[in-house]
Amino acid sequence: MNGYHYLTYSAQDDTHFYAVAKTPYGQYSNPRRLDGKLLYAAKHAEKDGENYFVGWVRRSEEPSFISAVTGWAGNIVALKINQKDDGSLYLSIPSSVLSSFTNEEKTLLKGSKTLLNAKKDNAKKSLCIASDKFLLKGEFSFFERGSFGLHFACEDEEQSKLILIDSQKDMISLLADDGETLLTYADAELKTKQSYSFTYFQEGSCFVFCIDGVTSLTGRVYNSVGSLLSLFASKGSAVKFENLSLLLQQQK
Helix, strand or coil, X not given: CCCCEEEEEECCCCCEEEEEECCCCCCCCCCEEECCCCEEEEEEEEECCEEEEEEEEECCCCCCCCCCCCCCCEEEEEEEEEECCCCCEEEECCHHHHCCEEEEEXXXXXXXXXXXXXXXXXXEEEEEECCCEEEXXXXXXXXXXXXXXXXXXXXXXXXXXXXXXXXXXXXXXXXXXXXXXXXXXXECCCCCCCCEEEEEEEECCEEEEEECCCEEEEEECCCCCXXXXXXXXXXXXXXXXXXXXXXXXXXX
């Protein structure tokens, strides 16, 4: 791709890696993680001049939980491969998927933006009831390093999940047990007072969260359909969400 050559592979019971070089025969860079542990055994495909990885969204031995991820199979996901100027890669949701979501739904917020100020205590604002298939788009910016993201309040609190953007650790992660158990993560180097656009796609229990131009995280949020989805910020954080839109597909 544009003068760079890549080797990609999935480590046994681990995440998808890639290494990059200027020639087909190397010397290749140290391997880098691409997405998180729950995107597995992805293969390269090309269509109309664009490159994709097609792989598994891994499943758990226990459908109600996801801590024991040992199965190879699951559901197939296709993600577009994007390249930065330095040859590093990041994934995004294909435009053909994005363009299929045309029906905008109202959220539980007043308007399309909100400020979560958690300097004294955790902050949370209800966003919507998670449906079987939906797309959430928006932008965020933060003023002090901390953590924030999406919270899925399942009926059983132990199954509640967090998609956490941690600007102190420069990572995005999926946590279970209402934030107690780390399931998967991806690196995400972010700067204060800079606006980032994001895209979140969910179908059934499978999701892809993209910080556009930075990174992606693929995984599962079992039992989240029909549960309350909220924006949250952990104590010590202040984050602004803007241009939020909730989209559904056109009914056939």
